[in-house]
Amino acid sequence: MKPIHVLPLGGADPDLAEALAGPLRRTFRTDVAVREFSINPEQFLDDGRGQYNSTGLLLHLKDAYPPLKSGPGVCTLALVPFDLFIPVLTYVFGEAEVGGNVAVVSYHRLAPQRYGLPPDDALLRDRVTKEVIHEIGHMFSLIHCSELACVMHSSSYVEDIDMKEQSLCRICVSELSHRA
Amino acid sequence: MNKSEIGILVVDDELIVRESLGKWFREDGFRVDVAENAAAALRKLQAGSWNIMLVDIKMPGMDGIELLQRVRQTNKEVVVIVITAFATVDTAVKALKEGAYDYITKPIDPDYLDHMVEKALQQQMLLRENQKLKDTVSELSGAGEIVGESPEIRKVLDLIRTVAPTDTTVMIRGESGTGKELVARAIHAGSPRKYFPIVTVNCGAMTESLLESELFGHERGAFTGAQYRRKGKVELADGGTLFLDEVGNIDTKTQMDLLRVIETKQFTRVGGTENVHSDFRVVCATNKDLECAVREGSFREDLYYRLNVFTIDLPPLRGRRGDIAKLAHYFLEKFARQMNKRVEGFSPEAMLALKAHDWPGNVRELENAVERAMVVVQGDIIERNHLPLHAVVSGQKDGKRLEDIEQRHIEQVLRENGWNVSRSAAILDIDRVTLYHKIEKFGLKRVQ
Numbered sequence: 001m002k003p004i005h006v007l008p009l010g011g012a013d014p015d016l017a018e019a020l021a022g023p024l025r026r027t028f029r030t031d032v033a034v035r036e037f038s039i040n041p042e043q044f045l046d047d048g049r050g051q052y053n054s055t056g057l058l059l060h061l062k063d064a065y066p067p068l069k070s071g072p073g074v075c076t077l078a079l080v081p082f083d084l085f086i087p088v089l090t091y092v093f094g095e096a097e098v099g100g101n102v103a104v105v106s107y108h109r110l111a112p113q114r115y116g117l118p119p120d121d122a123l124l125r126d127r128v129t130k131e132v133i134h135e136i137g138h139m140f141s142l143i144h145c146s147e148l149a150c151v152m153h154s155s156s157y158v159e160d161i162d163m164k165e166q167s168l169c170r171i172c173v174s175e176l177s178h179r180a
Numbered sequence: 181m182n183k184s185e186i187g188i189l190v191v192d193d194e195l196i197v198r199e200s201l202g203k204w205f206r207e208d209g210f211r212v213d214v215a216e217n218a219a220a221a222l223r224k225l226q227a228g229s230w231n232i233m234l235v236d237i238k239m240p241g242m243d244g245i246e247l248l249q250r251v252r253q254t255n256k257e258v259v260v261i262v263i264t265a266f267a268t269v270d271t272a273v274k275a276l277k278e279g280a281y282d283y284i285t286k287p288i289d290p291d292y293l294d295h296m297v298e299k300a301l302q303q304q305m306l307l308r309e310n311q312k313l314k315d316t317v318s319e320l321s322g323a324g325e326i327v328g329e330s331p332e333i334r335k336v337l338d339l340i341r342t343v344a345p346t347d348t349t350v351m352i353r354g355e356s357g358t359g360k361e362l363v364a365r366a367i368h369a370g371s372p373r374k375y376f377p378i379v380t381v382n383c384g385a386m387t388e389s390l391l392e393s394e395l396f397g398h399e400r401g402a403f404t405g406a407q408y409r410r411k412g413k414v415e416l417a418d419g420g421t422l423f424l425d426e427v428g429n430i431d432t433k434t435q436m437d438l439l440r441v442i443e444t445k446q447f448t449r450v451g452g453t454e455n456v457h458s459d460f461r462v463v464c465a466t467n468k469d470l471e472c473a474v475r476e477g478s479f480r481e482d483l484y485y486r487l488n489v490f491t492i493d494l495p496p497l498r499g500r501r502g503d504i505a506k507l508a509h510y511f512l513e514k515f516a517r518q519m520n521k522r523v524e525g526f527s528p529e530a531m532l533a534l535k536a537h538d539w540p541g542n543v544r545e546l547e548n549a550v551e552r553a554m555v556v557v558q559g560d561i562i563e564r565n566h567l568p569l570h571a572v573v574s575g576q577k578d579g580k581r582l583e584d585i586e587q588r589h590i591e592q593v594l595r596e597n598g599w600n601v602s603r604s605a606a607i608l609d610i611d612r613v614t615l616y617h618k619i620e621k622f623g624l625k626r627v628q
């Protein structure tokens with residue numbers, strides 16, 4: 001299994017990134033490192049939408065992040081605080097290359113206060129962890145799972161994320177070990 | 181169905197849309213391909229099997245609407261969802277009229293996209309199931325059960341094939357037991373109305389008021405015991421076929437009501453005031469001499485002409501003896517399946533007796549004779565003594581006595597009416613007590 005690098009970018013909370021290391025190690029049984037790296041996110045901002053183009057960001061990372069430039073030996077996940085989109089969709093929580101080496105997750109839409117609720121750090125951390133595992137699962141070639149509780153189940157709303165667990169279902173675990 | 185077996189084709193001239201939608205559906209596990217224009221889409225549609233097409237309306241060259249029209253000319257199954265910008269909702273509506281399943285506006289809400297695809301697949305599955313069921317019903321209700329190869333029955337089959345696809349009123353004439361209802365069902369099954377019901381009304385089995393309520397239904401409180409509104413057979417036949425069996429037995433008042441409803445396709449339920457519309461085709465059957473009834477004044481002339489548009493005369497079984505062996509074997513196989521018995525066929529003597537019999541009860545009598553023989557047979561061959569043909573073998577005196585004919589007739593009416601004594605007594609025009617006496621006198625027993 002390839003090692004995983006987590007990059008908090010664009011002012012993302014480093015503690016939130018650090019908290020991911022444990023669950024990622026348990027799920028993917030590989031080395032996980034939180035690395036410092038910096039980009040200028042404004043180049044991906046679409047002024048008309050007020051959102052950031054996630055595909056553009058992924059392409060940029062592939063060119064700019066040295067471990068990715070040197071070869072396909074590492075899975076890199078960028079954690080960002082700003083809202084992401086891909087042109088045909090209104091928003092995305094994250095994006096990944098299926099079977100590739102780069103992914104991004106935004107926690108802009110995961111915070112309870114966005115929905116008029118009081119801040120809840122534990123809930124935010126839980127949602128971020130699930131979405132990060134989900135996108136990294138795609139990098140390890142997993143596709144969406146029909147099992148509601150599986151972390152690879154597709155989620156378009158935070159309520160969907162809350163229904164999932166942080167773990168892979170038995171079928172996805174078997175898929176993952178098969179692909180590893 | 182496994183998601184990897186479901187094919188989605190994304191047609192859009194913008195690379196970013198093709199790539200992002202393609203990726204979205206691949207993450208879901210679908211089989212996805214993309215086309216950059218309508219021509220490429222048509223090529224891919226022809227080359228592969230696709231469940232859903234997502235088509236952008238605005239494309240250079242052939243646009244999404246024209247592509248949709250072309251797709252619909254050759255492929256009715258693929259579900260087309262059009263993608264449009266907010267400013268072109270009018271065009272999307274046009275696309276719906278051309279047969280698109282739905283439209284989505286860019287940028288697409290990811291949740292909406294997932295739901296739409298799920299709904300579209302469910303709809304496709306239902307349509308496929310529906311078609312499969314229609315095909316099954318069509319097979320089951322076809323003219324397959326009319327058995328025989330004699331010139332007489334071939335002529336009947338030709339007439340059925342000719343008249344079935346039209347909306348013409350058909351009158352089927354023939355002796356009791358010749359298979360008039362079977363012919364009515366074959367006409368219905370061969371008509372464009374076959375996906376709607378064929379509703380049978382046994383006009384001979386009901387009293388005047390009962391028939392009226394049976395035909396036209398009744399409102400709540402229309403008469404004692406009418407606790408609920410009930411739809412009549414005419415209303416139930418909406419879209420399908422109304423089969424009026426024993427039409428010659430209808431009383432004069434109901435004849436007038438029936439004539440009106442056949443002409444106007446409108447009626448009122450018993451006890452009601454509301455005009456109800458029903459679109460039905462009439463097929464009727466009789467074993468009576470209706471011309472004679474018209475002359476005698478017991479059957480309305482105008483109704484006679486309204487019903488007697490296309491006539492099919494069913495020959496009696498004694499008039500097509502060549503079909504007896506084939507019919508006997510057909511019934512033998514039918515009851516062997518039903519009773520789970522292994523019976524190979526008839527002995528030469530049994531077959532000779534079957535062919536020599538006069539069959540006053542026609543095919544129904546033959547069917548009942550084979551059924552009875554199948555009940556009593558122990559081995560794998562039906563012998564002469566298993567057949568209940570003691571009454572009327574041609575040239576013999578036995579069975580021609582008036583009492584024998586009465587016994588046979590009563591037995592037949594009881595059998596036709598599921599041994600419902602009240603209904604049978606009404607048809608025989610005797611009271612129930614008399615019928616019970618006759619059952620006892622002739623030692624008639626219901627064969628289960």
